[in-house]
Amino acid sequence: MAHAHHDHHEPQGDDLARAAQQTLERSGEQWTAMRASVFGALAGFDKPASAYDIADAVSKREGRRIAANSVYRILDLFVGANLARRVESANAYVANAHPDCRHDCIFLVCDVCGQTTHLDDDKLTQAVRRAAEGVGFVPERPVIEVRGTCAICAQPVN
Known part of the structure; x- marks a missing residue:
């Protein structure tokens, strides 16, 4: 599992x-x-x-x-x-900071500074794979990108 x-x-x-x-x-x-x-x-x-x-x-x-x-x-x-x-x-x-590990990828991309954080969440990516397979699609390597604002850029300026 x-x-x-x-x-x-x-x-x-x-x-x-x-x-x-x-x-x-x-x-x-x-x-x-x-x-x-x-x-x-x-x-x-x-x-x-x-x-x-x-x-x-x-x-x-x-x-x-x-x-x-x-x-x-x-x-x-x-x-x-x-x-x-x-x-x-x-x-x-x-x-890839862990090239020996094969898993799907989730990126959090900051639209302000461009910083990108890589997340591992197998439960989420497996749900994406199952959804794709449910409509007959064969996913090879899902990559999920979430655009938004990182914690540093979201902090109010004093």
């Missing part, structure tokens, strides 16, 4: 990069220097980043221009391998 809510130890920095590398290699892909650079840049953002944001960060770090098209290909690979999640409404990406 799925848990209503569960928490994960979320590796950061080098531990997160190692977890991502191990996950990608287990899927049969190579962890190249460019993939490591893209993942490092993505993980360095504190809110969802576009491929252009990531290409710019990698270009500065590498001292040479990196095309956004190259970054898009790597991000597609990362999403498929569960290393990154795509925030559809923002056309941006976030690093």
